[in-house]
Amino acid sequence: MKLQLVMNTDMRLLVYTAFICVVMWVPYIVVAIRAFGLKRMAGAYPTPAYTSLPQWAQRLHRAHMNLVENIGPFAALVIVAQMTGAANEMTALGARLFFWARLVQIAGHTAGIPWSRTGAFAVGWIGNIVILVQILSR
Numbered sequence: 001m002k003l004q005l006v007m008n009t010d011m012r013l014l015v016y017t018a019f020i021c022v023v024m025w026v027p028y029i030v031v032a033i034r035a036f037g038l039k040r041m042a043g044a045y046p047t048p049a050y051t052s053l054p055q056w057a058q059r060l061h062r063a064h065m066n067l068v069e070n071i072g073p074f075a076a077l078v079i080v081a082q083m084t085g086a087a088n089e090m091t092a093l094g095a096r097l098f099f100w101a102r103l104v105q106i107a108g109h110t111a112g113i114p115w116s117r118t119g120a121f122a123v124g125w126i127g128n129i130v131i132l133v134q135i136l137s138r
Contacts, residue, residue, distance in 0.1 A: 010094075011082060014079075017067075017099055017102060020106070021067050024106065028061045055112065059110050074128055077094075077132055078131065086138045094134070
């Protein structure tokens with residue numbers, strides 16, 4: 001049996017989320033290199049604490065770490081839904097919720113907008129639950 005995955009909405013949003021995760025470290029690392037020097041940031045010395053960086057860079061770093069922690073479960077759910085034939089309009093809705101919530105979380109948290117991180121995280125979590133329910137109801 002040959003497995004063929006389709007690039008549906010769910011999979012496309014997973015790819016977009018992965019791309020964001022791959023590039024979102026660039027701004028705060030550039031700031032850290034400017035603050036601490038390339039040699040120190042390249043690992044020749046212990047990595048400095050980011051507490052001396054501008055607040056937005058510290059918040060972007062935390063938003064990035066949060067995405068790193070949450071992309072795994074999102075990816076697993078999207079791929080399992082795809083592989084089991086559970087992918088449908090509801091899983092696409094769940095993927096949309098996760099993806100757009102992540103963009104709001106990144107922008108809102110980096111900008112320091114109160115409650116944006118928590119609210120967006122909750123919406124993204126609901127997106128994952130929507131996908132999970134579709135998988136389990138198959």
